[in-house]
Amino acid sequence: MRTLLITGPGGSGRTTVAAATALAAARQGTRTLLLGADRDDTLGAVLGTATGPAPITVEPRLTAWRPDAAQGFRTGLAALQDRAASALDLLGAGRLDPEEATPLPGADELALLRALRDAALAEGPDQHDLLVVDLPPAPRALALLALPEELRRYLRRLLPPERQAARALRPVLGRLAGVPMPAEALYEAAARWDLELAAAEAVLADRNTVVRLVAEPGPAGADAVRSAALGLALRGLRTDLLVANRVLSEDTPADSWLTGPLTQQRKALEEWQGTHDVRTVAHLGRDPRGTDDLAALDVPGVNPDPSPVEWPVTDRLAEDGVLVWHIPLPGAIRDELDLIRRGDELVVTAGPFRRIVPLPSALRRCTVDGAALREGTLAVRFAPDPKLWPRSR
Numbered sequence: 160m161r162t163l164l165i166t167g168p169g170g171s172g173r174t175t176v177a178a179a180t181a182l183a184a185a186r187q188g189t190r191t192l193l194l195g196a197d198r199d200d201t202l203g204a205v206l207g208t209a210t211g212p213a214p215i216t217v218e219p220r221l222t223a224w225r226p227d228a229a230q231g232f233r234t235g236l237a238a239l240q241d242r243a244a245s246a247l248d249l250l251g252a253g254r255l256d257p258e259e260a261t262p263l264p265g266a267d268e269l270a271l272l273r274a275l276r277d278a279a280l281a282e283g284p285d286q287h288d289l290l291v292v293d294l295p296p297a298p299r300a301l302a303l304l305a306l307p308e309e310l311r312r313y314l315r316r317l318l319p320p321e322r323q324a325a326r327a328l329r330p331v332l333g334r335l336a337g338v339p340m341p342a343e344a345l346y347e348a349a350a351r352w353d354l355e356l357a358a359a360e361a362v363l364a365d366r367n368t369v370v371r372l373v374a375e376p377g378p379a380g381a382d383a384v385r386s387a388a389l390g391l392a393l394r395g396l397r398t399d400l401l402v403a404n405r406v407l408s409e410d411t412p413a414d415s416w417l418t419g420p421l422t423q424q425r426k427a428l429e430e431w432q433g434t435h436d437v438r439t440v441a442h443l444g445r446d447p448r449g450t451d452d453l454a455a456l457d458v459p460g461v462n463p464d465p466s467p468v469e470w471p472v473t474d475r476l477a478e479d480g481v482l483v484w485h486i487p488l489p490g491a492i493r494d495e496l497d498l499i500r501r502g503d504e505l506v507v508t509a510g511p512f513r514r515i516v517p518l519p520s521a522l523r524r525c526t527v528d529g530a531a532l533r534e535g536t537l538a539v540r541f542a543p544d545p546k547l548w549p550r551s552r
Contacts, residue, residue: 160279162290162362163461164396166300167373168383172404176373176440177293178205179453184289184461185221186454192278192287193217195225196271196295207449218450222287224278228270267295268303272359279362289461297372297387301512304370305394307360311353312515318349369399369462372435376403376427377420384431389490390512399462401435403428405442434489481528482521482541489535498539500527505539524548 165177174197181193195202195210202225203210206217212227271292278290294300362368370391374380384401391398407424411417431437438459447453488496488509497508503523505516525541525548532538 162368166294169296173373181291226274301390376424
């Protein structure tokens with residue numbers, strides 16, 4: 160299944176473009192699922208039909224679905240309390256009624272990731288050929304896309320797998336202490352969460368998953384695109400297109416008040432065309448509503464055969480024997496880059512974004528020898544550690 164993740168700065172029309180893209184694919188014969196994340200149902204307003212927690216058929220071969228984060232949170236809370244019943248009873252804690260629970264921050268993101276995973280794993284009549292996801296605005300979308308990897312890293316740090324070898328001793332320890340030991344359930348829950356997060360992470364890392372940026376050409380849009388492209392690159396997520404939305408007509412009279420915005424638009428488009436594959440969508444002169452307006456937008460289609468992406472680029476052996484790791488970071492600024500080696504991990508900071516990358520086994524036996532940013536690629540040099548690399552005779 161192809162997965163197309165669509166995001167962009169707030170107010171750029173990303174929901175409209177996502178709906179129009181899904182509609183066009185469905186009318187071309189592709190079984191398409193359109194997944195929305197907005198509580199206010201802006202997706203339904205664009206489609207001209209309300210969307211909700213149950214998938215609805217908009218047209219033949221087009222299904223729309225907006226997961227209910229509140230219901231998912233209540234269900235998860237009830238299950239958590241059932242699994243932790245012994246610990247709650249030990250503490251004398253009263254249980255929460257799921258109906259009185261208000262979703263905590265992050266519930267929307269977790270609900271969307273769960274829906275993304277479920278859609279990718281669906282079989283039979285629920286299976287689709289294309290999944291179009293209307294992500295939140297770019298800053299929130301970047302945090303959401305990083306969530307599976309980061310949460311799995313937290314789990315491994317808090318509950319290292321090697322410590323689970325002592326689980327067989329926990330019943331004995333419980334009898335000696337005279338109190339229930341909830342650690343077994345804790346490890347079981349951690350393993351279950353890790354599997355769920357790994358499934359969502361696998362969808363994002365799949366070669367058939369791409370991100371499409373949507374922005375309105377102008378100064379604000381140009382800044383947002385530079386930031387979003389850098390954040391996506393740091394995560395190893397590939398963008399296929401940049402959709403310039405609401406593009407004004409070049410036939411605008413010279414004395415029109417639109418001359419200023421048109422000049423800004425041309426400047427932004429020229430900048431984007433030098434670094435992205437840009438497709439334009441004309442301004443309809445009104446807010447698109449309903450399938451007829453969406454069809455009139457003439458949005459770009461979906462690439463049926465995406466090329467694989469590799470991040471970081473495969474290690475290369477320099478002439479002096481130093482291993483070099485190449486990390487693509489288009490748009491990165493040298494003064495906003497930071498690199499820290501921490502144990503077997505490399506902490507890379509680019510502007511407002513940061514990623515902690517586990518090093519492959521060969522590089523764990525090396526020391527960082529230096530780094531340089533050239534033409535949008537960060538090259539990190541690793542020198543073999545004499546204490547860990549045997550000398551050849």
